[in-house]
Amino acid sequence: MERPVREEGPAGRRGHKTTAARRGGLSRETMYQRLRTIERLLDRDLESGEQRTQLHAALTALDVLLAHCRGIRLKIIEAHRQDYRA
Numbered sequence: 001m002e003r004p005v006r007e008e009g010p011a012g013r014r015g016h017k018t019t020a021a022r023r024g025g026l027s028r029e030t031m032y033q034r035l036r037t038i039e040r041l042l043d044r045d046l047e048s049g050e051q052r053t054q055l056h057a058a059l060t061a062l063d064v065l066l067a068h069c070r071g072i073r074l075k076i077i078e079a080h081r082q083d084y085r086a
Contacts, residue, residue: 021031035046044051 017031017035018028021028024031026034038044039046042055044055046052046055
C-alpha cells in the first residue's frame with residue numbers, strides 16, 4: 001500500500017507566509033497575490049509539498065548551471081585577455 005503524500009509542510013502554513021511577507025516588506029495580501037501569480041505562471045500548486053520540492057530542485061539545478069556557465073565565461077574572457085597581451 002502506498003503512503004499518502006504529505007501535502008503541507010512548514011512552508012505551507014499560514015504563519016510562514018505571513019513571516020515571509022513581513023520580512024519582504026509586503027502586506028500579507030500582496031504576498032498571497034504574488035504566490036497566486038507564480039502558481040498561475042508556472043502552472044504549479046505551491047500548496048503541494050511535492051510540487052514545491054520539484055520547483056526547489058529545478059531552481060537549485062539552474063543555480064548550479066548558471067554558476068558553471070559563469071565560470072566558463074570567465075575562463076574565456078581571461079584567455080582572450082592573455083591573447084591580447086601577447
